Amino acid sequence: MDDGLRNELSKQGVVVVKLEELYNWGRKNSVWPLSFGLACCAIEMMAASMARYDLSRFGAEVFRPSPRQADLMIVAGTVTKKMAPQVVRLYNQMPEPKYVIAMGACAISGGPFKQGYNVLKGIDRYIPVDVHIPGCPPRPEALIHAFMTLQRKIDAQKLTGPDRARHLNAELPSEFPVPLFGEHDLVPTKNPNVWEPAVVVR
Amino acid sequence: METLEQIKARAEATVPGAQLSVVKNDSPCAQHSLLVDVEHAYVVAQFLRDDPQLRLDYCSNVTGVDFLDAELSEKVKVKKVVDGVEKEVEEVKKTKRAGYLEVVYHLYSMSLKHGPVILRQRTPGRADPVKVASLTPLWRSAEFQEREVFDLYGVLFDGHPDLRRILMWDGFKDYPMRKDYREPDDYEYEPTPHDEVLEKAKAHLPKQEVKA
Numbered sequence: 001m002d003d004g005l006r007n008e009l010s011k012q013g014v015v016v017v018k019l020e021e022l023y024n025w026g027r028k029n030s031v032w033p034l035s036f037g038l039a040c041c042a043i044e045m046m047a048a049s050m051a052r053y054d055l056s057r058f059g060a061e062v063f064r065p066s067p068r069q070a071d072l073m074i075v076a077g078t079v080t081k082k083m084a085p086q087v088v089r090l091y092n093q094m095p096e097p098k099y100v101i102a103m104g105a106c107a108i109s110g111g112p113f114k115q116g117y118n119v120l121k122g123i124d125r126y127i128p129v130d131v132h133i134p135g136c137p138p139r140p141e142a143l144i145h146a147f148m149t150l151q152r153k154i155d156a157q158k159l160t161g162p163d164r165a166r167h168l169n170a171e172l173p174s175e176f177p178v179p180l181f182g183e184h185d186l187v188p189t190k191n192p193n194v195w196e197p198a199v200v201v202r
Numbered sequence: 203m204e205t206l207e208q209i210k211a212r213a214e215a216t217v218p219g220a221q222l223s224v225v226k227n228d229s230p231c232a233q234h235s236l237l238v239d240v241e242h243a244y245v246v247a248q249f250l251r252d253d254p255q256l257r258l259d260y261c262s263n264v265t266g267v268d269f270l271d272a273e274l275s276e277k278v279k280v281k282k283v284v285d286g287v288e289k290e291v292e293e294v295k296k297t298k299r300a301g302y303l304e305v306v307y308h309l310y311s312m313s314l315k316h317g318p319v320i321l322r323q324r325t326p327g328r329a330d331p332v333k334v335a336s337l338t339p340l341w342r343s344a345e346f347q348e349r350e351v352f353d354l355y356g357v358l359f360d361g362h363p364d365l366r367r368i369l370m371w372d373g374f375k376d377y378p379m380r381k382d383y384r385e386p387d388d389y390e391y392e393p394t395p396h397d398e399v400l401e402k403a404k405a406h407l408p409k410q411e412v413k414a
Contacts, residue, residue: 082371117378117385118370174244183375185386197391199408 016176020159026070026155027071027097028059031147033162034070035063036090040078041104041137048140058147067093072150074143078113079105079120079198081186090174096167099154101146105136110169123191127176203316204255206234212253217245218239223339225322235306235320243335244361250319251340258309258319261341264348266355268328268381271301273374294411301328301405307344328380336362354379 006016017025037045049055049063064070067090079087091100102123105111113119123129130147130153140144157165166172176194178187204212210222213236225235232334248344278295282286297342303325310317323333336359336407337394338345348359356377359365376383390397392403 007339023278052383082369091279115385117376117383121388122249181371181373183373189388197406200391200403201408 005187013178020154024143024155028151031072031150031154032062032064033060033072033074034067034068034090034093034094035065036073036138037076038079038083039106040055041107044137045074045076045103045143049180053140054149055144058144058151058188060147067091068095068173070094071097072099072101074103074125076103076137077108079123079167081120082118082181084120084123084126084186085180087123088176092178095166096174096175097165097168098132099150101131101133101143101150103133103143103146104138107132108132108134118158120186122195125195126179127191129183139146159191169194203314203319204327206236208237208320209250209256209319213246213249215241216249216253221244222246233318233320234249235322237322237324240323240325240334243321244340245339247307247321247335247337247340248375250321256319257311258317260310260312260317261307261343262310262318262335263306263308264337264351266342266351266357266379267304268355268379269299269301269304270328270381272299274295274299302326303328303332303355305334305348305351305357309341329356330356332356333358333360334366335360340360353377356380 037043047053049061060072067073071094073091073094075087084127085131091098098107099146100123102108103125105125106113110116110119110121122128124132127198131149133146135142145154159165159168173193174192175196177188179188181187204267208222210224214222215218219319221239223237225237227233234306244410250256256305274297276295277292279290280293282291305323307321308318309321310319321372323334325334334357335342336348338348338359339361345363345367348362351357352359352365353367354377359390366372370378378385385390387402387405389399390406392399392406395403
């Protein structure tokens with residue numbers, strides 16, 4: 001059905017949608033984040049959920065205290081190497097479909113602690129991240145922007161076909177290996193199925 | 203409060219055999235500190251806490267310092283015969299100093315409202331075992347901070363009730379705050395490297411073809 005006909009029908013009070021659109025419309029407007037913060041970015045995340053910035057306009061005000069009830073993990077703050085296995089484990093415990101926003105300089109790259117000995121250089125080394133937000137910390141507006149980006153991403157997901165969403169494709173993993181504490185570093189230091197360093201040509 | 207020299211003299215009189223010395227701080231803050239030998243550290247610290255004139259009942263801070271093996275150079279004036287004339291010539295005298303670890307305690311008195319008195323313990327070397335006396339039985343506030351010094355510098359505290367790693371995980375083998383620590387090489391992706399990071403990132407750059 002083309003858009004013109006659909007438009008005409010809606011003028012007559014007949015709403016026609018594809019199942020995919022209805023499904024994604026429902027999902028994108030009720031994304032429940034996990035109430036989970038690691039550092040100062042979590043303060044901005046809390047501010048975003050409060051009255052002034054009001055994340056509930058996007059259907060995301062219900063911060064769930066259990067990963068079993070959450071759809072979205074906002075990795076808000078510094079992920080230390082000691083915390084990284086727990087972050088991956090929490091992600092594994094979330095039911096599909098699930099999404100990740102890496103919030104702030106630390107969560108996307110290690111940030112100001114990049115050269116340190118105990119900070120992970122980006123959570124995307126272990127779990128797939130849907131939206132990265134830079135900033136130290138990002139303002140609540142930036143988190144809302146990331147949230148709207150995620151909503152557009154959910155809206156564009158396919159229900160069928162080879163490029164269908166991950167939670168509808170049984171061949172794609174929904175759990176990712178939890179890194180172990182090694183003698184000098186985490187073992188392994190990255191999950192090559194999720195993250196490969198981009199080739200930097202100089 | 204008494205000067206550090208007076209405290210040192212009284213402590214030496216009270217604790218027989220204690221080897222105390224004053225470590226001078228030449229910077230404008232002039233916070234001199236009291237270096238105590240490891241064997242008598244506990245008794246001297248007990249004296250500092252219980253002495254009625256000092257009553258240093260509060261340990262605000264415990265920290266570790268790492269000194270690498272170093273070559274100290276000192277300018278010495280030497281009389282020399284130059285061209286048949288005796289002259290005073292400045293010579294650089296070099297001495298080697300073995301490295302050591304230090305644990306520094308900052309002590310205050312809550313009841314008498316004075317402080318700080320800075321107490322240091324020094325290990326003989328940097329290799330294992332690097333043992334100092336734990337002062338946790340005297341000041342509970344030192345417990346976590348001594349654990350942190352153990353975690354990051356590898357100093358063992360004799361008499362500590364619960365000496366485990368506190369920031370790093372239990373199986374971790376290194377001591378990250380030691381000056382000879384090298385962090386794991388995970389510099390494979392550096393979008394904007396500079397300075398030291400650039401040097402480390404270069405090892406991961408794709409090999410460029412050499413043009414003939």
